[in-house]
Amino acid sequence: MSTDERTTTPRSTADGARPDRLDLIMAAWARERPELDVTPQGVIGRLHRVANHLTDELLAVYQEHDLTEGDFDVLATLRRTGPPYARSCGELAEHTLVTSGGVSKRVDRLERAGLVARHVSPADGRGRDVVLTTAGRIVIDQAFAAHIANEHRLLAALDPADVTALEGILRRWLARLEEPPATA
Template identity: 55%
Template structure:
């Protein structure tokens, strides 16, 4: 394995605390460091389109939901990584920018619907295209077989963590 900063950290802990198995940092430390780096690279693309992370997530969720690109705010909250408190703030900004509109549901006047506007669809389509090009660039150093293996491993690990942390009743 090539030497990286985590390898150095593991060697130091092995010397200072040989009584503790520090091997978990080999995975968790690397995932954490990679996550920080990847997030920085991904957010740069979002900013080029005038979007923050939560805004991109909301627009992408509406877009991938299919026509008519409309959802309830509570459903957006469940399907995005935006906190419930953050959804309203993000929707206010997206609405002010003309990327979404909020309307009263014809089925229930108590419900507000969020719909992607034509401008919002254009923005998210351009941002998503560049986002996927960026992610492909970030993965370019991985052998295709390693990438496939890593996707499977991370998928199983994430499913287990999400299952263990899922609130009761969901």
């Protein structure tokens, strides 16, 4: 088989769309390993690539507000708790899906920036709560508004019916993969 024959790509997909990177990868695997059903790559590979592109787009907005993804996550978690905008490091770890050590590093950085403060926990005088400062609330309110506008922009590339269908599919799939937390 010539190189040209091995790199031939599908001219169109079943839905008439232009072939993408995953179509090329799947065609190559189908050629090389015809005994394997590579169709899961059509979903998993595309989700992975879309996630990478979306992450780049989301990070750009966080950076406009001098935040990392982790900073945004901690500030947003504190902000959505409502007044007094406080959680323990353990609660932050639970709601940000990182270890307590990872949360401590994020909190240290945010505390140096004046966006959070550590206070003695009113529930447990031995513990410390991480509290959103006024400056932190201003930053996260601005960053979150920009984040939501960015998400609207990203979803505008899809038909509204597709957005609704995709949300339902992903909700059902995620429910099979993880238990939701008791609170947001």
